Amino acid sequence: MTTDAKILFALRANPEGVSGAQLAEQLAISRAAIWSRIEELRQAGYEIEAGPHFGYRLVSSPDALHADDLLARLGKTKVIGRDIRVFEETTSTNDVIEKLARDGVKEGVVVFAESQTKGRGRLGRKWTSPTHKGLWFSILLRPELSPQETTQLTVASATALRRAIKNVAGISAEIKWPNDLLIGEKKVVGILTEMSAEVDRVRHVILGIGVDVNQDAAEFPPELRKIATSLKVEAGKEICRAELATEILRELDFDYARICGGKFAQVADEWETGCLTIGKNVSVQMGARQIRGCAEALDDDGALLVRTEHGHLERVIGGDVTLEK
Ligand code: BTN
Secondary structure, X not given: OOHHHHHHHHHHHOOOOEOHHHHHHHHOOOHHHHHHHHHHHHHOOOEEEEEOOOEEEXXXXXXXXXXXXXXXXXXXXXXXXXXXXXXXXXXXXXXXXHHHHHOOOOOOEEEEEEEEOOOEXXXXXXXXXXXXXXXXXXXXXXXXXXXXXXXXXXXXXXXXXHHHHHHHHOOOOEEEOOOEXXXXXXXXXXXXXXXXXXXXXXXXXXXXXXXXXXXXXXXXXXXXXXXXXOHHHHHOOOOOHHHHHHHHHHHHHXXXXXXXXXXXXXXXXXXXXXXXXXOOEEEEEEOOEEEEEEEEEEOOOOOEEEEEOOOOEEEEOOOEEEEOO
């Protein structure tokens, strides 16, 4: 953790205040150095009170993502979030991670951007990422999975995001296979999983996640208003993006450990509980091919098993799934 992250961690752990002397001792730096870091944090928008009786006290944090703040809020995780980087603007956070992957950076690094100029979704779609309104981030993973097992990661991401949204915003979102979270039939989260692999070995996986957090309904482009929503619209209040971001990383870290520990079955059970696709009639568009049938279950790799009109069981690993009315 950086010095700023340690200071923010100590301030959050002591809401009634912590003295400059205590901070200096804990961090093994001078009181003058602490004072200068506190000034920097104030410049960055943190409201930090100082007084002779309580020392330093954190009053409020800015609505901006700061790597140090996210690290301090997150605390220790096994893999995901041990390195966090925040950009004011990028093309796509998946591109930034791709470059880090090629440079040999360790798995678990997370890149957030306050806005993306070329945010992308599945199937070549564009992803709108307005500044400071959502969480637009990507994670580098190097799992020991075969290429076909990587669908497990998308499934795990959906369950982790669902728990995090429930914990922070108090809303139960529903999962639409494989990678959407919906509230009342409107999309609030999208996940784009990209992978670099050899025939039987994954080199790395990039999990790109977009969460619509604090947009008002009117802020969505007209073409998205009927199909997309934000947590703010649904919860009726602003959501602290930094708190949500760290809760998501914590839950993802937990599910990633379950997958790497061979416990995908547990994740899949939880996924099925929160999934609106299972048991429904669906149509699946896979390139030029379309199938129709009933979505029965997930298989061991996270693929969707669809019983077609002709009675065959089809294994779906990609494509666009629409619920039939
Ligand atoms: C989808 O539903 O089609 C997936 C959308 C994924 C969007 C996120 S935002 C962060 C990351 N960077 C991107 O360019 N896309 C993903």
